[in-house]
Ligand code: AMP
């Protein structure tokens with residue numbers, strides 16, 4: 001094991017009752033093939049499991065019986081009080097750069113990988129419990145999670161999924177009947193069941209690089225390749241690096257286009273699959289602001305909204321370093337390979353820009369323009385974002401309103417209305433931008449009607465995102481036992497592009513007084 005200094009004193013290992021019940025079809029490739037990269041350990045049972053939420057749609061995707069998951073037997077498995085057939089609970093080890101500082105040993109301090117399930121589309125997905133008790137990697141922590149953060153992760157994951165962003169998702173949330181002690185005092189405890197393409201992280205590669213044998217390094221890189229980038233030829237480690245860089249560039253471009261702030265882009269929170277993981281202090285922008293930071297633990301603003309692409313590139317440079325022993329075993333002789341790896345990291349920028357431009361162009365309807373000039377398009381995007389920042393316009397709502405502006409202004413049949421013009425202070429600057437945008441749109445083939453463009457814009461500009469004040473409202477009610485606001489919010493954000501009567505308050509920005517003082521908390 002690469003983590004022999006982890007202290008396992010007094011911990012349950014394989015002591016939880018095995019249950020019959022539903023067959024999940026568990027596989028345990030990680031626990032079996034990379035058994036040295038963590039510890040076989042069962043969850044720590046909780047006092048009184050109670051059901052909060054089961055994700056019906058995801059259960060169907062995974063071929064699981066949601067009725068059974070809701071049964072007392074199912075809830076016991078979701079709480080870690082019973083182990084499903086075929087599951088080999090495992091706490092994964094990893095390291096990580098946290099706020100730029102290297103932590104040589106982190107690992108699942110409050111999570112157990114239960115195993116892997118092949119979903120209906122043939123994809124291998126990890127099923128893990130989060131908040132499931134202490135492990136050898138808990139350090140000073142209690143191994144638990146509170147209802148609030150568990151539901152925040154559930155809601156944000158579902159919203160991101162519905163927005164088309166690769167993400168881990170929640171299959172279920174259960175209460176524990178126990179209190180967890182946090183700064184605020186005692187809070188109701190909960191366990192989240194998390195579904196992920198995998199939990200392979202940059203930080204895990206960093207631990208492997210530091211501690212594993214040559215054979216283990218190859219086994220780990222090979223596992224990453226087979227699991228996420230099977231198109232890369234075995235042994236082509238530069239190809240693997242490129243694949244991870246591209247997947248992350250695509251992901252971060254989506255975050256940036258939607259105004260999503262992750263909040264803790266430490267290397268242990270960056271996946272090798274390209275999925276968003278670990279919604280600690282994550283939040284969506286309200287008024288556009290590249291400097292926005294909501295996280296209570298990010299006083300320096302390292303992970304502010306506008307810094308996310310360069311931070312991702314920094315994290316990926318740490319990943320590239322983990323591949324060097326495989327790529328260039330003899331650094332003196334292999335200088336060219338090291339240069340090639342550096343070049344792959346530089347390619348992040350190019351891949352990010354291309355993906356970001358494509359996403360933003362679609363948000364402006366410019367994807368219909370034949371022979372679109374990338375400089376013109378990026379100029380329009382940057383100027384709009386700057387204007388939104390100055391006018392404190394809501395990121396999500398402003399983009400959603402652009403199709404209305406287009407409909408109102410469309411030469412034939414438009415009523416001349418301009419919903420954004422109604423909101424701004426400096427109307428002249430807005431109208432100048434608007435007219436340049438409409439001029440750029442005149443490059444659309446005449447057979448494409450403005451209504452078609454507006455409709456396609458509505459399919460990429462969400463009406464509903466999990467706005468911070470609505471998330472807080474839902475979590476506060478849930479802690480008092482009322483899940484109705486959580487269900488209502490989940491319902492809105494699960495169909496983000498379909499505006500529905502009665503849901504107006506889910507599309508409206510928070511009062512500025514809320515956003516100005518809004519702080520999110522991590523690791524709680
Ligand atoms: P996170 O901030 O959730 O990404 O966690 C960073 C590291 O701290 C991971 O190794 C977690 O397993 C660990 N950790 C966070 N909260 C707890 C907790 N309450 N008990 C034990 N370990 C924790």
Ligand code: MG
Nearest residue numbers: 268269277278
């Ligand atoms: Mg984490």
